[in-house]
Structure formats: C-alpha cells, structure tokens
Amino acid sequence: MPSRTKCSSPLSSSSSDDSAQAKRTRVGKPKVRTGCITWIRRVKCDEEKPACSRCTSTGRKCDGYGPRPKRPSPSDDEDDRNLAGVRLVRKRRAINEEATTGAVSLTGAAPTAYPYTTLLRPLMADISGTRTERMYFHRFRDIGEEALGIRHMHSGLFWRQIVPQYCAEVPSVKHAYIAFAAAYMHFHVAAAQRPGVGAAPTEAERFVLEQYSIAMERMSHDCGTLPLRRRYGITMMCCVAFFCIEMLRGDLSQALVHLANGTRMMADLPEDVADILHNPAKWSQGLDTSHVRVAYMVRLLTRWEDSVGHLAADFEPRLTAQAYESRQHEQVAVRARSVEELQDVVDDFCQDVNAFTWMVRRHRSSSENMYWSDPVHRLHYWTLKQRGDNIGVLFSDHYVVHGICYHRSSREYLAMNVGLLRHRVSALTLDLLPFDAAEVLSPLAEAERIQELVAIAERIQAGEGDVVGGNVSHIDVGVVPTLHVAAKHCRDLVTRERLLSLIRQWPRKESLWDGPVMREMMMY
Numbered sequence: 001m002p003s004r005t006k007c008s009s010p011l012s013s014s015s016s017d018d019s020a021q022a023k024r025t026r027v028g029k030p031k032v033r034t035g036c037i038t039w040i041r042r043v044k045c046d047e048e049k050p051a052c053s054r055c056t057s058t059g060r061k062c063d064g065y066g067p068r069p070k071r072p073s074p075s076d077d078e079d080d081r082n083l084a085g086v087r088l089v090r091k092r093r094a095i096n097e098e099a100t101t102g103a104v105s106l107t108g109a110a111p112t113a114y115p116y117t118t119l120l121r122p123l124m125a126d127i128s129g130t131r132t133e134r135m136y137f138h139r140f141r142d143i144g145e146e147a148l149g150i151r152h153m154h155s156g157l158f159w160r161q162i163v164p165q166y167c168a169e170v171p172s173v174k175h176a177y178i179a180f181a182a183a184y185m186h187f188h189v190a191a192a193q194r195p196g197v198g199a200a201p202t203e204a205e206r207f208v209l210e211q212y213s214i215a216m217e218r219m220s221h222d223c224g225t226l227p228l229r230r231r232y233g234i235t236m237m238c239c240v241a242f243f244c245i246e247m248l249r250g251d252l253s254q255a256l257v258h259l260a261n262g263t264r265m266m267a268d269l270p271e272d273v274a275d276i277l278h279n280p281a282k283w284s285q286g287l288d289t290s291h292v293r294v295a296y297m298v299r300l301l302t303r304w305e306d307s308v309g310h311l312a313a314d315f316e317p318r319l320t321a322q323a324y325e326s327r328q329h330e331q332v333a334v335r336a337r338s339v340e341e342l343q344d345v346v347d348d349f350c351q352d353v354n355a356f357t358w359m360v361r362r363h364r365s366s367s368e369n370m371y372w373s374d375p376v377h378r379l380h381y382w383t384l385k386q387r388g389d390n391i392g393v394l395f396s397d398h399y400v401v402h403g404i405c406y407h408r409s410s411r412e413y414l415a416m417n418v419g420l421l422r423h424r425v426s427a428l429t430l431d432l433l434p435f436d437a438a439e440v441l442s443p444l445a446e447a448e449r450i451q452e453l454v455a456i457a458e459r460i461q462a463g464e465g466d467v468v469g470g471n472v473s474h475i476d477v478g479v480v481p482t483l484h485v486a487a488k489h490c491r492d493l494v495t496r497e498r499l500l501s502l503i504r505q506w507p508r509k510e511s512l513w514d515g516p517v518m519r520e521m522m523m524y
Helices: 010-022 037-041 076-099 131-148 155-169 172-190 203-223 230-251 250-267 270-279 291-310 319-328 339-373 375-401 409-429 443-466 480-487 494-505 516-523
Strands: none
Touching: 010 131, 131 155, 131 172, 131 203, 131 230, 155 172, 155 230, 155 291, 172 203, 172 230, 203 230, 230 250, 230 270, 230 291, 250 291, 250 319, 291 319, 291 339, 319 339, 339 375, 339 409, 375 409, 409 443, 409 480, 443 480, 443 494, 480 494
C-alpha cells in the first residue's frame, strides 16, 4: 500500500503560520510589579537591590527600582490632543517670563539666549480697572484700527494685538488708550461740543482728563530702570495716544507738541533701538514682532507728519526729511502692477514734496534767493518735478491696462483716485515753489489744475456712496487735508466754495483726520 504523504491545504498552512506568527509576537505580561525597570524589557528580575543580578551578570545596566513610565493608551492620546493648546500656552508663558525685559515692547532683549524673546502673548480677555475703564478698553479694541490705522500690511497686528498687550501690562499705556477711546467716542462718534475756554468740563471730558493725567503721571514710574528699548516702547505708545487725544479735544498746538516729541525720538534713535529697525532678519525671528512694531511706528508718524504739514507749515517733518535724504535720486518704477504699488510710489512722492517744501520755507524768511542759487537745491527741485511727471505717466498707463475695468464702487477704483488726487496736489505744491519767474503758473493754468482736483474728489465721493458694507479705511487717509491745500491756493470763489463744501460733507472715515476737529481747523 503506497505510503500516504501528509498534505496540507493553503488554508491550513496559512492558519498554522498565522498561529505561529501570533505566538511569536505575543506581548509579554508582567506577573508582578516589584521588579526593576529593566525587567519590563523582558529580562527576568530576581529583585535583588540595589541592582538586579540578572541584569548585571549579562552585561546589561540595571535601571533600578524607580517608578515605571506609564504605558500609552488610546484615552491618553485623546487627552494629549485636548491639552495641546494649554501646554503650548504654558510653554510660551514660561519663555516670556524669563524674557520680561522684551516681551511686549519695542524694546525686547537681543534674541541670543532665546529666539522668541518678544513673543506675542495670548491676549487677555480683560484688564484690571473699574467697570468704566474696562468698557473703554474694549471699545478701543473694537475701533482702534479703524480710528488710527494706516494702509500697512501689519496695521491689524499692531492695533489688535500689540497695543492691547501693552495696555494689559503697562498701566500708563492702559490709561492713555482708555482716555483716547473715551475722547473718540465722546467727541468724534457722538460729535459732542468741545468745551470753550474757561467752561466747566462735562462728565465725559472729566473722565478723559482723569485718565490722561494718570497716564502721564505713571509714565516715569512704569519706565523706571527698564532697558532702553523697553522705555522707548512705552514712551512711544503713550506719545501716539496723547497726540490723538489732543487732536480730538481740538487743541492743535498741544497735539503738535506730542507729535514733535515722538518724531524727534524716532528720528534720533539710540543704537540699540535703531538696530531693531535696520536689522529686520534679526528682530523678526519666529514670533518676535520687534521690527514690525518699530517699522509701523515710523510709518505711522511719517504719515501724520505729512498730514500735519498741510495744517501747520512751520512743523518740522523730521522723519519725512530723513526718508527724503535717502531717496533723493531714486528713479520711479516703469510701471505699477497693482493699485498698492501705485499707492507706495505716491506715498513716497508726497512725503518728499512735503520735506522739500519745508526746507524751502525754512530759508524763505532769511534769503530765499540764496537757497535757489545753490545748484544742488535746483537739481533736487527738478528731480522731484521729473518724478511727479513720471508718476503721472504711471497713472495713465495703469488706467489703460487696469483702471478701465474697475467698477466705480470698487476699492481699487477709489484707491486709484485717492492716489491720483494726492499726486496732483503734491505736483501743484511743487509748481507753486518755482525759483524762476518764467516757471510761475498762470492764473488760468492754476485754475485748470484745481478744477481737476475738484473733479477727482467728486468721483471719489460718488464712488464712496455706492460702497456697501465693509471697512474701506485702508484706501487711506489724505483726501480732506489734500482738499484743504487746494482750497487754500484757489483764487476762484466758486471753485473754492465747492472745495470747502466737499470738505464739510466728506462721507468717509479717514482715520482720525475725518473728525469735526480737522474740518473746524481747516475752515478758519
């Protein structure tokens, strides 16, 4: 009888293999919990102390009898995910507590020991203070960017995160911006009548003055012996608030004192603070916002210098003059690919014209002819004139390529016309400063230029009326002061009245400058 060969089907073979595999990979279970830590790694423990002989005799190192690490489980993973945010916040807080000299100011310590010495902290839901103080702090957080922001990529970060952080940690800054919010809501939004000379202040005015005084008194105490960069941050934050408060109260002269103090400090930065501005790579690592804060502050004050220059001809534009010196011979771009690029070109041009005009006025009282006799000054004049002409070509080219497609209620259309208006007024300002009698504008040419300004402003006004919802403040400040310049030089009474009417009825918010105070100051 033939011998039978034992056969197995693929199924049975697979089953036996699976069984063997399962046996080989079975997880070992500890029988007791008194062995050494090494025993967990499947080396039988004889529980001798201080070291297990089963470990040492085989050349292993005994890990001792300390507490064993907890085995992970699915529920542990879920808990880890739920607590991830809390752990991150605690870690950031610990790092910030070790770097308090630079945690929330323009003034952080150099990022050598820690790369995130100026981390943005999670914003606190509230601040310490009375119910009224907390109410106005939250009001500031709601309206800060719209009220004071300028067109800048970091405007939201500055007003929604950085300034509230200062308020939460520095009492003088907190009271300064509470005072600003109260003044803004009372004088600007509610359009309350400002107290006359000698008149008793209202309850709202008393609250503004009280917070304002506390902020000024606390500044020296808050700065104390802090590092220089930290002191600069606190001082500049307060300076901005003080300037805005005085503007809202209608005291232009005192507002200009605060602005002059701020621009003087930023124009003459100490080496430690200047390093933040000139080395963005060093001061922008990770979540460090030091460079953002200094750069935004410079841009904000420069813009205010430009606007104030239309109201106070003797106000020295220190930051603007510094910027002009650095780009006196720059060439204008061949074309602008976007409205934003056009706005940047116009911003620089308007600021440079403001700086140059101030320099001419400064020498006018002594010897204007001597100023124009210098060939360098004549070269600067003609260079600016050429830049103005080139920017005019940029606008024409941009309109042909893009502008014809803009709807009149679109932000691009409005921004393009605001930029065009500001460019035309700055170009007119240059033409009114000729050093050669042959270059003086004729009354007819001047009237035509001003008529163009009126037409541009009316286009903007009509377009604004069609905008539905949304915050259009970043089209940018500048129309109301710009129209004031045109009205000041206009000789035709009918055209001048149209300009003044546009100023009175201007429909949109232009940062702080659209307030009744601004219009009142320009009317008289």
